[in-house]
Amino acid sequence: MLTPAIVRRNTPQRYRMEAQKCAKCGKVFFPPRVVCACGSRKFKGYTLPKEGKVITHTVIRTAPRGFGDEAPYCMGIVELSDGSRILCQIADCEPERLKIGLEVAIEFRKIQEAGESGVIAYGYKAVPAR
Amino acid sequence: MRDVAIIGIGMTDFGELWNDSLRDLFVKAALDAINDAGVDHVDSLVAGCMSPGLFAGQEHIGSLLADYLGQGPIAATRVESACASGGLALRVGLMEVASGMNDVVLCGGVEKMTDVSGAQATYALATAADQDYEAFHGVTFPGLYAMIATAHMHKYGTKREDLAQVAVKNHDNGLLNPHAQYHMKVTVEQVINSVKVADPLNILDCSPITDGAAAVIICPLEMAKKMKKKPIVKIAASAHATDTIALHQRDDITWLNSTAVAAAKAYKMAGVKPQDIDFAEVHDCFTIAEICVLEAMGIVKKGEGGKATREGLTARDGKFPVNPSGGLKSKGHPVGATGIAQIHEIVTQLRGDAGKRQLKKARRALAQNMGGSGGSAVVHILEVL
Numbered sequence: 138m139l140t141p142a143i144v145r146r147n148t149p150q151r152y153r154m155e156a157q158k159c160a161k162c163g164k165v166f167f168p169p170r171v172v173c174a175c176g177s178r179k180f181k182g183y184t185l186p187k188e189g190k191v192i193t194h195t196v197i198r199t200a201p202r203g204f205g206d207e208a209p210y211c212m213g214i215v216e217l218s219d220g221s222r223i224l225c226q227i228a229d230c231e232p233e234r235l236k237i238g239l240e241v242a243i244e245f246r247k248i249q250e251a252g253e254s255g256v257i258a259y260g261y262k263a264v265p266a267r
Numbered sequence: 268m269r270d271v272a273i274i275g276i277g278m279t280d281f282g283e284l285w286n287d288s289l290r291d292l293f294v295k296a297a298l299d300a301i302n303d304a305g306v307d308h309v310d311s312l313v314a315g316c317m318s319p320g321l322f323a324g325q326e327h328i329g330s331l332l333a334d335y336l337g338q339g340p341i342a343a344t345r346v347e348s349a350c351a352s353g354g355l356a357l358r359v360g361l362m363e364v365a366s367g368m369n370d371v372v373l374c375g376g377v378e379k380m381t382d383v384s385g386a387q388a389t390y391a392l393a394t395a396a397d398q399d400y401e402a403f404h405g406v407t408f409p410g411l412y413a414m415i416a417t418a419h420m421h422k423y424g425t426k427r428e429d430l431a432q433v434a435v436k437n438h439d440n441g442l443l444n445p446h447a448q449y450h451m452k453v454t455v456e457q458v459i460n461s462v463k464v465a466d467p468l469n470i471l472d473c474s475p476i477t478d479g480a481a482a483v484i485i486c487p488l489e490m491a492k493k494m495k496k497k498p499i500v501k502i503a504a505s506a507h508a509t510d511t512i513a514l515h516q517r518d519d520i521t522w523l524n525s526t527a528v529a530a531a532k533a534y535k536m537a538g539v540k541p542q543d544i545d546f547a548e549v550h551d552c553f554t555i556a557e558i559c560v561l562e563a564m565g566i567v568k569k570g571e572g573g574k575a576t577r578e579g580l581t582a583r584d585g586k587f588p589v590n591p592s593g594g595l596k597s598k599g600h601p602v603g604a605t606g607i608a609q610i611h612e613i614v615t616q617l618r619g620d621a622g623k624r625q626l627k628k629a630r631r632a633l634a635q636n637m638g639g640s641g642g643s644a645v646v647h648i649l650e651v652l
Contacts, residue, residue: 138398147399151403168399168400192418192520193414193415193417193418193421193520194414194417195410195413195414195417195465195466195467195468196463196465196466197405197406197407197410197465198462198463198464198465198466199389199407199409199464199465200405200407201386201389201390201393201402201405201407202386202387202389202390203405204405207405210405212404212405212406212410212414213414214414214514214515214520222515222516223400223515224400224401224406224513224514224515225404226404226405232466237417237418237421248403248404248405249403249405258403260403260404
């Protein structure tokens with residue numbers, strides 16, 4: 138679902154990858170939460186690093202609604218340089234190039250075409266490191 | 268807590284059932300179960316259904332189903348835990364009976380999936396993933412399990428053929444199940460060369476979109492003993508556990524921790540070890556899932572699920588048969604019904620009523636039902652007395 142309110146609410150994470158770090162145990166949460174697994178409720182602001190490596194991947198051949206024209210496209214779970222993980226598309230990457238360990242950089246990209254609400258969704262994608 | 272027995276079972280055929288609505292399917296399975304149990308009423312009804320709103324445009328189904336079953340004004344509850352909704356329905360009903368709150372409870376599951384287009388069904392299923400951090404980026408359920416498969420193959424050397432073998436085995440079993448959606452033998456080559464969905468998974472690695480319903484009747488064990496009708500099947504254990512619904516937030520992508528925790532709890536509750544279980548019905552929504560489930564349930568060591576499948580451990584004539592019903596792969600996967608359909612197969616086997624697919628050793632069995640990419644799991648252990 139993409140409505141103006143949802144897009145606006147998610148902007149700190151999708152546009153700027155704003156996360157947070159537990160003030161007690163140091164665990165990083167993306168997106169931010171109010172309770173850490175250690176029980177602490179105190180957090181410090183933190184921004185995710187923009188480089189990492191692919192730890193698993195796939196090529197989506199049958200795409201969901203909103204992505205039909207893009208298939209096939211690469212996706213993966215990326216472990217960022219601080220150890221936190223995100224799931225995202227891996228753009229500018231031929232399927233043959235995909236492998237575990239591939240070094241990537243995180244870039245700001247268009248994610249989905251405008252749906253019924255007319256809002257274009259932007260966010261983060263990984264690209265092979267240059 | 269009172270011990271609880273299963274005294275009646277019923278299910279519809281699984282498939283594309285264009286003549287039947289959601290309520291038609293549920294009532295058929297429920298009446299089958301009521302007739303099988305020989306009871307004249309139920310005290311309460313619990314229905315597992317993942318998304319009647321998105322698949323059939325209908326919510327408030329607890330009351331709807333109780334009404335159409337001719338059982339109004341009983342208590343009727345719909346429970347949801349994505350594809351584990353059916354297993355959870357049995358667990359919730361079990362708690363009603365074990366606690367003494369009700370005596371005769373109908374636990375059912377239903378999903379009517381083919382009234383919507385393939386794209387709408389894919390969207391509805393994807394709501395079991397993290398909408399903001401998975402589905403938003405364009406990943407599908409086959410895509411999530413494909414990433415589990417890629418990681419498993421890399422970490423443990425699991426082969427593409429091992430994944431295919433799960434489909435081959437389950438289709439072989441489904442050939443003997445009259446309720447199964449697909450009565451179709453497949454080969455490893457056919458699976459590997461079938462249409463690609465999300466690499467490395469192809470269409471024949473995926474369970475299908477299915478309409479169907481299943482139901483069981485449960486009551487206190489002591490009440491069941493007085494009935495003396497059939498071999499009595501006791502629910503020896505019921506366990507439920509959760510995990511992050513976002514796959515990338517797990518420490519080990521290849522480890523289904525909700526299943527591991529639920530299985531460990533279930534073994535403890537039943538006072539048994541994995542090697543005391545004769546066979547299992549497990550959640551093979553994708554071929555890789557069955558491999559990971561074998562590991563999480565402690566049937567094989569971490570990383571050896573593919574090898575064990577290749578060597579025939581889980582075949583119908585193997586040491587530990589898995590999915591004698593044909594599994595989700597061949598029997599079909601009407602998501603809310605699946606957990607109860609697993610129980611239907613196990614009771615059928617424990618009673619010795621499975622005909623051509625009857626297993627030689629069937630005294631105690633395990634059912635593992637899983638939601639999403641493993642964000643929830645429900646495990647039951649059943650024994651014949």
